[in-house]
Amino acid sequence: MAEDLTSRRALVLGAGMAGSTTAAALTPFFDRVTLVERDHITGSATDRRPGLPQAAHAHLLLGSGARWIDTLLPGTTAALVAAGAHRLSMPAQVHTLSPHGWLPPIPEAQFLLSATRSLIDSVVRERLRTDGKIELRAGTEVVGLIGDATRVRGARLRDRTTGAVREEPATLVVDATGATSAVTAWLAELGTTPVPTTVVDAGVGYATRALRLPDAWRQFGAIYLQADPAGTGRGGVLLPVEDDRWLLSLSGVRGQNPPTDEPGFDAFTAGLRHPVLAEALAQAIPLGPIRGFRKLANRWRHFERRGFGPDGLVVLGDATRSFNPAYGHGMSVAAQSATVVRTVLTRDASAPDLAARLQRAVARCAADAWAFASGQDARYLTEAPPGPGLRLQRWYMDRLGRAAVHRTAVTRTLLKSYTLDAPAGRLLAPRVLGQVLTVTTGPPPPSPFPPEVLPQRLPPGSATERTAP
Numbered sequence: 001m002a003e004d005l006t007s008r009r010a011l012v013l014g015a016g017m018a019g020s021t022t023a024a025a026l027t028p029f030f031d032r033v034t035l036v037e038r039d040h041i042t043g044s045a046t047d048r049r050p051g052l053p054q055a056a057h058a059h060l061l062l063g064s065g066a067r068w069i070d071t072l073l074p075g076t077t078a079a080l081v082a083a084g085a086h087r088l089s090m091p092a093q094v095h096t097l098s099p100h101g102w103l104p105p106i107p108e109a110q111f112l113l114s115a116t117r118s119l120i121d122s123v124v125r126e127r128l129r130t131d132g133k134i135e136l137r138a139g140t141e142v143v144g145l146i147g148d149a150t151r152v153r154g155a156r157l158r159d160r161t162t163g164a165v166r167e168e169p170a171t172l173v174v175d176a177t178g179a180t181s182a183v184t185a186w187l188a189e190l191g192t193t194p195v196p197t198t199v200v201d202a203g204v205g206y207a208t209r210a211l212r213l214p215d216a217w218r219q220f221g222a223i224y225l226q227a228d229p230a231g232t233g234r235g236g237v238l239l240p241v242e243d244d245r246w247l248l249s250l251s252g253v254r255g256q257n258p259p260t261d262e263p264g265f266d267a268f269t270a271g272l273r274h275p276v277l278a279e280a281l282a283q284a285i286p287l288g289p290i291r292g293f294r295k296l297a298n299r300w301r302h303f304e305r306r307g308f309g310p311d312g313l314v315v316l317g318d319a320t321r322s323f324n325p326a327y328g329h330g331m332s333v334a335a336q337s338a339t340v341v342r343t344v345l346t347r348d349a350s351a352p353d354l355a356a357r358l359q360r361a362v363a364r365c366a367a368d369a370w371a372f373a374s375g376q377d378a379r380y381l382t383e384a385p386p387g388p389g390l391r392l393q394r395w396y397m398d399r400l401g402r403a404a405v406h407r408t409a410v411t412r413t414l415l416k417s418y419t420l421d422a423p424a425g426r427l428l429a430p431r432v433l434g435q436v437l438t439v440t441t442g443p444p445p446p447s448p449f450p451p452e453v454l455p456q457r458l459p460p461g462s463a464t465e466r467t468a469p
Helices: 017-030 063-072 076-082 118-129 183-189 215-220 263-270 277-283 330-348 354-365 368-378 388-406 406-418 424-428 430-437
Strands: 009-012 032-036 058-063 088-092 096-097 110-114 136-137 140-147 153-157 165-169 172-175 197-200 205-212 222-225 234-241 243-254 291-293 298-301 313-315
Touching: 009 017, 009 153, 017 032, 017 118, 017 136, 017 172, 017 277, 017 330, 032 430, 058 063, 058 165, 058 298, 058 330, 063 330, 063 354, 076 088, 076 110, 076 118, 088 096, 088 234, 096 388, 110 234, 118 136, 118 183, 140 165, 153 172, 197 368, 205 263, 222 263, 222 277, 234 277, 243 263, 243 277, 298 368, 313 354, 354 368, 368 388, 368 424, 388 406, 406 424, 406 430, 424 430
Parallel strands: 009 032, 009 172, 032 136, 096 222, 172 313
Antiparallel strands: 058 110, 088 110, 140 153, 153 165, 197 298, 205 243, 205 291, 222 234, 234 243
C-alpha cells in the first residue's frame, strides 16, 4: 500500500466499539471514512442491536480504555458520566473477592466506567457524528470483499431494506464485525490461505438480570466475586448502571453455567463464595427477564502472521481476537487497537506493507489481555496435564494473587497490569518478584460486608416482591 492515503477512502465494517474508535482513528489520513453497520441504529441509548446479543450483560470500560477513547474522541469520558455512567475507583469502589481473599481498599490504582453497553455505544457514536469525514451507513451488511488474494480493494454491501447490492471501493478496508465475522469466508472466495486459529474454551456462560436496589446499596459501588479455579468456577458481579439500575451478571464454566429460570438463578447466586450478591438479589425489584449468553470462548485468528492477509485489509477487535468477557477487556482492547492504528499511520502511512504493519501492531497491543483471559480459562480445561513451564507460571500467578491480598504495592501493580494501564511484564519486576516470593499467609483483609454493614433485609411485600414496577 505504497500510495499516499490523502484523499483516499477507508471502509470500516462494523460500528461496535472496535469499528467506531477505528473510524475516529482514521479520519486524519482519509478524505472519507465510511462506517458500515448491519443493524439498524436509531441513536437511542436503549437500543439493543441484534448483532450485539451480549449487550444485556454487565460491561466495564476500564480507565485505560476510557483514556484511549478520549485520545480519539475528546470529551467522551465526561459525556459518558453526564449520561449516567458510574465512575468507580479501583479497588476501593470495586469490592473484589479474589480466590485468595478480598483485595484491600487502597486509594485509586485505576478507575472504571460502569454503564450498559447500549449507553456506551450510543455516546461514542454521538461523538463520531460531529466528524464530517465519517459517514455511518446502518442497515447495511457485508456480503464479500473486492479484490484478490494479494490485495483487497473494497467490499460488496447489501442494503437490508431494499436488498440492493453495491460495490464500495476503498484504499483500506477494516473488518471490525466482531467474533462472528465472516472474514475467513470472504478471504477464501479471493483464494487466500486459511488463517490459523487458536481457541481456549472453558465453556463459560452468563446469566444477567437488571435490578432496582434500595438506596443503601449505593455506598458499595460494584461487587465482584471472582471465580476460583480450585473451586466451582462460578462467579458474579453486581454493577450500578444508568437510570438508577443495577446489573447482576452470573458466570460459570462448562457444567456450571448459570440458569436463566428464576429459581435456578436465585439458587446459583446463593451458592457463590460470599452471600452479598444473594442478599442484594433478595432485596431487589427485578426489572425484566433473566437473559443468558454463551459462546464466550477466547479465539485468536492469526492474521498477524506473515502471509495470512492480503494488502489493503486489517482485521481487528473481536474479529481477530475475542476474549471471555468475564475479564472486562474487550472494549478497552478495541480502543487501544484504534489508537495503535492511528500511531502506525502517523509514522508509516506510505509504507508498502502498511496493512501487515497495522495487523502486527494490533496483535501486540492485545497480547496482555489474551494472556490474562486465556491463561485463566485454560485452568478449567482438563484435556492434558500442564507441562513444567505452565506449572511454574500458574504457581507464580497464585503467589501473585496471594501477595495482592496482603501487600498493597502488589495490589496496585497487579491492578494496573490487569486493567492494561501497565505492561504485564511489570508483574515480574524485581521489586514485585521479591514481595511475591516472600509473602506469608496471614489473616486477609476483612470482608467489606460483615453482617452489621449489610443493609437490613426489607420487610416482606416491599422491594422483595418478584414483580417489576
